[in-house]
Amino acid sequence: MNLTYRWLHDTVRARFDSDTAMEAFLPQTLAPDELRRKGDDRYLSAMTQRIFQAGMQHSVVDAKWPAFEEAFSGFAPEAMALLSEADLEESLRNKRIIRHLAKLQTIAQNARFILDIRREQGRGFGAFIADWPATDIIGLWRVLARRGARLGGRSGAGFLRLAGKDTFLLTSDVIARLASADIIARAPASQRDLQAVQDAFNALQQASGRPLCQLSSMLALSIHPAF
Numbered sequence: 210m211n212l213t214y215r216w217l218h219d220t221v222r223a224r225f226d227s228d229t230a231m232e233a234f235l236p237q238t239l240a241p242d243e244l245r246r247k248g249d250d251r252y253l254s255a256m257t258q259r260i261f262q263a264g265m266q267h268s269v270v271d272a273k274w275p276a277f278e279e280a281f282s283g284f285a286p287e288a289m290a291l292l293s294e295a296d297l298e299e300s301l302r303n304k305r306i307i308r309h310l311a312k313l314q315t316i317a318q319n320a321r322f323i324l325d326i327r328r329e330q331g332r333g334f335g336a337f338i339a340d341w342p343a344t345d346i347i348g349l350w351r352v353l354a355r356r357g358a359r360l361g362g363r364s365g366a367g368f369l370r371l372a373g374k375d376t377f378l379l380t381s382d383v384i385a386r387l388a389s390a391d392i393i394a395r396a397p398a399s400q401r402d403l404q405a406v407q408d409a410f411n412a413l414q415q416a417s418g419r420p421l422c423q424l425s426s427m428l429a430l431s432i433h434p435a436f
Contacts (some may be wrong), residue, residue, distance in 0.1 A: 212409065212418035213430050219413035221427045235301040235423040239373030240355040241364035244339035249323050252334050252372055254317045259368040260312050260359045269307075276305035281316060291322035318358035321396070343421055344411050346376050347403045370422065379412050 210216075225231040239247075257277070261270045282288055301308045323334045330337050341349045346369075353368065354361035360368060369376040369434055377383065379397065387393050387406060397403045413424045 210414070211385070212392065214413050215414065217424075217427050218347060218417070220431045224430055225320075232337070235368075235426050238375040238420050238422055241339040245333065245336045247326065247335045247372070248283045249334045251285050253286050253289060253320055254278065254318070255371040256357065257281075257284065257312075257316055257369050259364055259371050260315055261307055261309070262367065263306070263359070263364055273306055276303075280306050282342055284316070284320075286320040286323045289316050290324055292317040312359070313367050315358035319360070338369070338372065341374075343375050343414070345404055345407065346421060347400075347407045349374075349376075350403075352404050373422045375422055377421040379406070380425075380429055382429035383425055385429045385432050386390065413426075 222228070222231055225234065234324045240427045254274075254277075258270060258274055261277075270407070278284070280300060297310060297313050299308065301310060326334050326337050331341055338349075346366075349369070353365035363379065366376045366378050370378065383398050384393070387409060389396065391404055391407070393402050397406055410424055411419055413419075414421060417424065419427075
């Protein structure tokens with residue numbers, strides 16, 4: 210099939226009672242200025258939250274997140290970069306958080322990643338994220354996977370979504386729709402496949418003016434209804 214925005218819109222619109230209902234369901238992103246204003250501690254918090262969500266019910270992690278914020282002093286990167294193994298061993302005795310040593314170790318690693326980007330760029334991590342073009346979001350995924358800890362696969366995109374940066378998500382339904390349109394044959398396993406996906410999203414975005422996150426949601430809804 211030829212995947213056009215008009216077909217996608219009409220297919221998804223048929224799932225809802227009104228335009229208003231459809232628009233209310235679709236996700237939103239933060240504006241670039243909002244991303245720049247967010248402190249780097251919020252990005253480290255979102256990275257860590259996404260890492261803990263991997264393989265777990267998100268609601269369980271989200272319910273415990275206030276305890277994480279308290280246990281790790283609000284995730285200030287300068288302090289978190291200095292976390293020692295002794296600090297982490299102490300954290301493993303805190304029953305209010307999820308005690309997973311390998312995931313806890315990423316806090317210091319990703320704090321150093323954020324600080325490195327800040328030094329290299331001469332600006333906050335939020336500005337780095339805000340200024341990355343949506344037309345090459347897979348390039349930002351590569352940076353997160355290569356330089357961050359446990360931010361490869363779906364976790365990089367999941368972190369960006371949590372942080373408010375526009376990105377698409379490669380859920381099973383999104384992959385199914387792209388495969389039915391012969392854009393990819395299966396879940397992308399190569400940079401060539403990912404570029405084909407990016408190109409398809411760029412074409413839909415150019416035709417619609419919608420953010421990637423909404424197009425991603427619409428592709429998923431074109432396979433399965435919202436309710």
